[in-house]
Amino acid sequence: MEENVANAKTNLDAHVRDIVGWHFNPETGTPFWLDYAKTLDFDPRSDIAGFDDLRKFPLFEDEWLRGGPLRRWVPKAFQDRPLFVFETGGTTGIPKSRVAVEDFRIDYELFSETLPEASFPKGANWLMLGPSGPRRLRLAVEHLAQHRGGICFCLDLDPRWVIKLINKGWTDHLEAYKNHVIDQAVTLLGAGHDIKALFATPKLLESLALRLEDEGTSLKEAGIVGIFSGGTEFTPQWTRFAVEELLDGIFITPTYGNTLMGLAASRPVGPHDGYKITYHAPQPRAVVEVVDPDDGRTVVDYGATGRVRLTTLTKEFFVPGFLERDEGEREAPYASYPWDGVSGVRPFQKLAASTTVGVY
Amino acid sequence: MIQIPALRWGKPYTSLETDPVVHFDTGEELARVSLANAGLIQRDMKKAQRARDVLREIPTAELIEMVKKAADLYMTAELPLGDGTQTPDDFVKYQSATTGLPEHMCRANMEKNHFVLTRMDEVLDALTRGLDLSIFGRGYGTEARGVPLSYQAQAPVLGLVLPSNSPGVHTLWMPVIPLQIGLVFKPGPQEPWTPYRMSEAFFQAGIPRETISIYPGAGEIGAAVLAHCSRSMIFGGTPTVERYEGNPKVQVHGPGFSKILLGDDIVDDWEKYLDVMVDSVLVNSGRSCISCSGIWASRHTEEIAEAVAARLAPVAPLPPDDDQSALAAFTVPGVAEAISNEIDHHLNESGSVDVTARHRGDGEPRWVPRERCDYLRPTVLHCDSPERWLANKEYMFPFVSVVSCPQEKMIGSIGSTLVASAITEDPGFKRQLIDAVHIDRLNIGPVPTIRLNWLQPHEGSIIDFLYRARAYQEG
Numbered sequence: 001m002e003e004n005v006a007n008a009k010t011n012l013d014a015h016v017r018d019i020v021g022w023h024f025n026p027e028t029g030t031p032f033w034l035d036y037a038k039t040l041d042f043d044p045r046s047d048i049a050g051f052d053d054l055r056k057f058p059l060f061e062d063e064w065l066r067g068g069p070l071r072r073w074v075p076k077a078f079q080d081r082p083l084f085v086f087e088t089g090g091t092t093g094i095p096k097s098r099v100a101v102e103d104f105r106i107d108y109e110l111f112s113e114t115l116p117e118a119s120f121p122k123g124a125n126w127l128m129l130g131p132s133g134p135r136r137l138r139l140a141v142e143h144l145a146q147h148r149g150g151i152c153f154c155l156d157l158d159p160r161w162v163i164k165l166i167n168k169g170w171t172d173h174l175e176a177y178k179n180h181v182i183d184q185a186v187t188l189l190g191a192g193h194d195i196k197a198l199f200a201t202p203k204l205l206e207s208l209a210l211r212l213e214d215e216g217t218s219l220k221e222a223g224i225v226g227i228f229s230g231g232t233e234f235t236p237q238w239t240r241f242a243v244e245e246l247l248d249g250i251f252i253t254p255t256y257g258n259t260l261m262g263l264a265a266s267r268p269v270g271p272h273d274g275y276k277i278t279y280h281a282p283q284p285r286a287v288v289e290v291v292d293p294d295d296g297r298t299v300v301d302y303g304a305t306g307r308v309r310l311t312t313l314t315k316e317f318f319v320p321g322f323l324e325r326d327e328g329e330r331e332a333p334y335a336s337y338p339w340d341g342v343s344g345v346r347p348f349q350k351l352a353a354s355t356t357v358g359v360y
Numbered sequence: 361m362i363q364i365p366a367l368r369w370g371k372p373y374t375s376l377e378t379d380p381v382v383h384f385d386t387g388e389e390l391a392r393v394s395l396a397n398a399g400l401i402q403r404d405m406k407k408a409q410r411a412r413d414v415l416r417e418i419p420t421a422e423l424i425e426m427v428k429k430a431a432d433l434y435m436t437a438e439l440p441l442g443d444g445t446q447t448p449d450d451f452v453k454y455q456s457a458t459t460g461l462p463e464h465m466c467r468a469n470m471e472k473n474h475f476v477l478t479r480m481d482e483v484l485d486a487l488t489r490g491l492d493l494s495i496f497g498r499g500y501g502t503e504a505r506g507v508p509l510s511y512q513a514q515a516p517v518l519g520l521v522l523p524s525n526s527p528g529v530h531t532l533w534m535p536v537i538p539l540q541i542g543l544v545f546k547p548g549p550q551e552p553w554t555p556y557r558m559s560e561a562f563f564q565a566g567i568p569r570e571t572i573s574i575y576p577g578a579g580e581i582g583a584a585v586l587a588h589c590s591r592s593m594i595f596g597g598t599p600t601v602e603r604y605e606g607n608p609k610v611q612v613h614g615p616g617f618s619k620i621l622l623g624d625d626i627v628d629d630w631e632k633y634l635d636v637m638v639d640s641v642l643v644n645s646g647r648s649c650i651s652c653s654g655i656w657a658s659r660h661t662e663e664i665a666e667a668v669a670a671r672l673a674p675v676a677p678l679p680p681d682d683d684q685s686a687l688a689a690f691t692v693p694g695v696a697e698a699i700s701n702e703i704d705h706h707l708n709e710s711g712s713v714d715v716t717a718r719h720r721g722d723g724e725p726r727w728v729p730r731e732r733c734d735y736l737r738p739t740v741l742h743c744d745s746p747e748r749w750l751a752n753k754e755y756m757f758p759f760v761s762v763v764s765c766p767q768e769k770m771i772g773s774i775g776s777t778l779v780a781s782a783i784t785e786d787p788g789f790k791r792q793l794i795d796a797v798h799i800d801r802l803n804i805g806p807v808p809t810i811r812l813n814w815l816q817p818h819e820g821s822i823i824d825f826l827y828r829a830r831a832y833q834e835g
Contacts, residue, residue: 169603175587206399213406237376238397245403275376 004338008283012339013050015284015313020048023318028077032064033318035072051287054311057320059296062260065096073099075315086136088259091163095134098259103316104136107262108144110282111255114265114336115148119226119251123149124196127224129185129204131159136259141199141228153193155184178204182211189222197226202233202242209246220248230255230263235346236275243270255279256345260319261286261310267334267341279345280337287311290330290342293350296323299340302330307348324348362391364442364552366576367559368404369411370569372442379549379576383457384691384733385680390454391442393552396575398584401544404573405517405588411542411571412516420493423538423567424480430558430565431477435470439560451557456680458550459525460689460733463681465644469527473558476531476814480538486815487535487823497540500832510832517542517573518826519589521582521596522555524548525688525756528648529595529613530558532818537562541826542571546585550691552576586610591826611825615754616649616778618809621793622657622664623784624767630660631667633783633806637760638671640781640809642738645688646758650779650801652809653754655762656746656770665715665742665762672738672758673719677728687757689733696734699755700727703739711744712751712761746773771796778819779809 023033024044037044042056065073070085078101086104087095126145130137132154145152165174185208189195198219200208205227212218219227227250234254242252256279257263264279264286281288290306292298300306308326312319327348331341365372375394382389415423433439438447446454452470456463476483484493495501500510518536522545523529536543545555552574559572575581586592586609593611594600601614620637622630640652655664678685690696703726707714716739717726728735738758743751751763752775765773771792774780781803782793790804800819803809812818 171583171587206402210399210402213403235377235397237395238399240376241397241400246399 001333001335001338004335005333008333008338009051012284012287016048016051016054019313019315019318020044020054022077022315023075028075030075030318031072051311054320055297060319060322062096062322065098066094067097070097070099073097073317078316084139085134086139086259087134091160091167096259098136098317100136101316103262103314104140105143105147106314107257107282107285108140109147110285111263111265112144112147115226115228115253116251120148120197120228121225124225125150125194126152126197126199127185127188127195128152128154129157129181129198129200129208131157133158133160135159137199140263144199144228145197148197150197151193153188153195155181155188157181178207182207186211186215189224194223196223197228198224199228202229202238205229205242206238206246209242213246218248219246220250224250226250227252228255229253230257234277236277239269239277240271240275243275256342258324260317260322261288261312264288264341265337267337276343277345278331278334278341278343280331280334280339280341281310283337283339285312285314287313287339288342289340290328291323293323293327293348296321300330302332305329305344308342308345361389362442362444362446364391364393364556364576366394366396366400367556367572367574368400369407369573370563370571373400381454381458381550381552384460384689385457385730387732388457390457391552393549393576395577396581397577398580401573401575401581401584402588405544408542408544408589409516412513412540414568415537415540415542415571416497418540418568420484420497420538420540423540424484426562426565426567427480427534427538428478430561430567431474433564434477434558434561435474437561437564439557439564441556441560446553446557451553453681455527455551455553458553458691459527460680460691461527461645461647462678462685462688464683464685465688466527468644469530472528473530473534473554476534479814480535483535483814484538487817487821493538496827508832510830511827512830513541514826514828515541515590517544517589517591519544519546519585519592520555521546521585521592521594522548522551523595524550525691526595526647526649527551527554528644530554531814532593532613532822535822536826537567537571539823539826543573544585544589545572545574546582547574547576549576549578611820611822613649613819616651617654617752617754617774617776618650618652618779619654619656619774619777619781620652620809621770621774621780621782621784622655623782623786623789624658625786625789626783627657627660630657630664634667634671636781636783636806636808637664637668641668641740641760642672642675642686642758643808643810645686646738647688647756648810649754650810650812651754651758652779652781653760654752654774655760656765656774657762658764658766658770661744661762661764662742665713665740668760668762669715669719669740672740673716675738675758677730677735677737687735687737689730689735690756691733693734696736696757697727697729699757700725700736703741703750703755703759706749707741709749712748713742714739715742715762716740774798779803781805781807781809 023030081101084100089095128141142152254266264281267278289309291309293307308324328342328345331343365374377395378392380389381391438445452466455466547555595613604610604612675686736757741761743761743763746765777799779801780799
C-alpha cells in the first residue's frame with residue numbers, strides 16, 4: 001500500500017507540472033490564467049514542481065465563473081473545438097458556468113470502469129432521473145450510458161424551480177412538481193424500453209421506489225439492476241434504509257461530484273462498515289482534500305472533520321484549490337484508490353443555514 | 361447513557377444517526393436518540409390503517425380503562441426506556457435537565473397528565489356531549505333520543521409535531537387512543553421523554569404496540585409527519601401558525617396571547633385581583649400559551665403594572681431542583697439574549713416602560729447568562745396604548761404588558777386571544793366577549809388564565825378534528 005501511495009503521489013506531481021505548464025503556456029494556455037499569472041509573484045511554469053506547490057496560488061473563487069466572456073476559460077489549444085457550457089446555481093442571478101470539450105466524457109468513462117458489469121450490464125438502457133437543462137450531469141449520464149452501449153432516457157426536471165418552491169415554502173407545489181417528475185419516470189419504466197440502469201438522486205430514488213411500491217411493484221420488478229446515485233443527502237442511515245427497505249438487493253453506488261470537479265467514486269458500501277460512505281476523487285484529474293475550515297489550506301488529521309477542498313487538473317479546466325460548500329472527515333488511502341478520501345460528506349455547517357438542498 | 365431507538369409501530373428501530381440529549385446546566389449527555397429519515401416515515405404511514413383497525417377491535421370502555429391504568433404506570437412505575445429503564449424521579453430529572461423547567465414544574469405537568477388520563481371517561485363524555493363512544497368505532501349509531509347519526513374518522517392516526525420547551529401540551533393528544541385513532545409522534549429534540557414514557561405506559565397497560573410510532577429528527581421529519589398523516593397537530597411560533605392556518609389537515613398551536621381584561625365596573629378594585637394577575641403571568645414560568653401576556657384596563661394601569669412588577673421583579677433563577685424555583689432556563693444558546701434585546705429595542709419607542717427594571721435595581725439586568733444556559737427575569741411593561749409594539753407580544757418567560765385601553769375599544773384591539781379572563785359583571789361587555797370570535801377560551805370572573813377545565817375543548821374540539829359528522833342511512 002505504501003508503495004502504491006507513493007507512486008500515486010509521484011504521478012500526481014508529474015500531472016500537476018503537465019497541467020500547469022499547459023494552462024500557463026502562451027501557446028496553449030487559458031486566457032484567464034495567462035492574465036492571472038501577471039498578478040502572481042511567482043512563475044507557475046517554473047515554480048510549481050508538484051501538488052504541494054499549488055498552495056502558492058490563492059484559493060479559487062467560483063464567483064469568477066459568473067458571466068462572460070466564456071472563452072476566457074477555454075485554453076487556446078481548444079478554441080476551435082465544439083464547446084459545451086454547463087451551469088450551476090442560477091436560481092436567482094447569473095449562474096456559474098463551466099466550459100467543457102471532452103472532460104465530462106472522460107470523467108464518466110473513467111467512472112464507468114468502477115461499475116460492476118453484473119449490475120450495469122454493457123448494452124443496458126438507462127434512465128436519468130435527475131436535472132435537465134444546462135447541467136453537466138444530464139449529458140454526462142447520457143454519455144455514460146452510450147459509452148456502455150446503451151440508450152439513456154431522460155426527463156424534464158428544472159432544479160431552479162424546485163429551489164424557488166422550497167424557498168417560497170410552497171410545499172403543495174413542490175409535492176406536485178416531484179410527482180410530475182416521478183410520473184415521467186414511471187411512464188418511461190413502463191414503456192417497454194428495457195431500462196436496467198438508473199441514475200437518481202437519493203430523494204428522487206426514494207420517491208420513485210415508494211411510488212412503485214404504491215402501485216404494487218418495485219424497482220426490481222421494473223427491471224432495474226444497478227443504481228448510480230449522488231448528493232449530500234447520501235447519509236449512512238439513508239443508504240441503509242434504501243438497501244434494507246427500497247432496493248430489494250439492487251446494487252447501488254454512491255458518488256460525490258459537481259460541475260467543477262467531476263465524479264468521485266465510493267468504496268463499497270454496506271453493513272460491514274456501518275454503511276459508511278467514503279469517496280475518493282478521480283486522481284490525478286481531480287484531488288479532494290479535507291482542510292481546516294479557518295485557513296482553507298491545512299489538511300486535517302485522518303478521521304478529523306474539515307471542509308472539502310477540491311483541485312481540478314485537466315487540460316480543459318484548472319482549479320488550484322477551491323473550498324466546497326461541504327464538510328466531512330479525512331479518510332486514509334484505500335487499495336483501489338491509494339490516496340486520501342473523504343467520508344460523511346454533508347453541507348458545511350457554517351453555510352448550511354443558507355444552503356437549500358432541492359429534490360435533485 | 362441511554363440509547364433511545366425510534367419506534368416504528370411499536371417496534372424499536374436503532375438508526376445509524378443519533379442525536380445527543382444534553383443536560384442544559386452540566387453539559388452531561390443523558391441519552392442518544394435515534395433519528396428517523398423522511399422516507400422511513402412515508403413508508404411506515406402506508407400501514408397506518410392497521411393502527412386504527414387494531415384499536416377498533418378493542419371496545420372503547422376497555423381502552424379507557426387501559427388509559428387509566430397507563431396513567432398510574434406513568435406516574436409511579438419504573439418503565440422501559442430504550443436500552444434501560446426510567447423511574448418517575450428520573451423522568452422528572454431528565455425532563456428538567458433538557459427543557460430547563462424546574463423539577464417541581466415537571467412534576468406538576470406529570471400530575472396534570474395523570475389527572476386527564478384518569479378522568480378520560482369524563483373528558484370524552486364532555487367533549488362528545490355524552491355520545492355513545494362505540495359509534496366512533498362502528499361509524500354509525502343512534503342517539504339516546506332516537507336520532508340516527510354517523511361519525512367518520514378522518515385519519516387512522518394523528519400526527520404530532522411536538523415542542524421542545526413546553527411539556528404542558530401533552531394533555532391535548534391523550535384522548536386520541538381511546539377514540540380508536542393511532543399516534544405518530546415527532547418529539548421535540550429536547551423533550552423526547554413524555555412521548556416515550558407515555559407510550560411505554562400505554563403498552564404496559566395493554567394498548568397494542570402497533571398503534572404508536574415515534575420518529576425523532578429535525579425539521580424534515582416534522583414535515584414528513586405532516587405530509588403523510590391526514591390529521592396532525594403542530595406546535596410552533598407565529599410563522600408556523602401562519603403557514604398552516606386554514607389547512608384542514610393540520611391543527612396548529614402557537615402563541616396564545618392570553619390576557620386578563622379588567623372591566624370598567626371592577627377596575628377601581630383592581631387590587632383584589634392582584635393574585636390572579638400574578639399567578640396568570642408566573643405559573644409554569646410563563647411558558648405556556650395559556651400564560652397571561654397582557655393585562656388590559658381603561659384606568660389604573662400604571663398602578664397595576666407597579667404592583668405586579670413589585671411581586672414579580674424579585675423572582676430570580678434558582679437551581680432546577682429547588683422547589684421554590686419559578687424560572688425555567690433557556691437551553692438554546694442565544695435565544696434569551698435575542699428576546700431581551702428585542703424588548704429593549706422596542707422600549708426605546710415612546711409609550712412603553714419596563715416597570716420591573718427599577719424594582720430589580722441596578723446591576724440586575726433582565727438577561728442572566730450562565731455557562732450553558734440563560735435565564736430571563738420576569739418583565740412587566742406598561743404600555744400607554746394598544747398601538748405600542750410591545751403591547752401584544754408573548755415570550756417564553758414571565759412577561760406581561762399592562763395596557764391602557766378604553767373598554768369600548770378593548771375587544772377590537774386585543775387580537776387573537778387563546779384565553780381571555782375577563783373580570784367584569786357588566787352584562788353588555790360580557791355579551792360582547794361571548795360573541796368575540798377571536799377569543800378561544802373565555803373565563804368570566806377572576807379565573808387565572810392558566811386554570812383549565814379539562815372537560816372543555818382547547819383551540820377547537822379534537823372530536824371535530826378527528827371525526828366528521830355525516831349522513832348515514834340504511835335502506
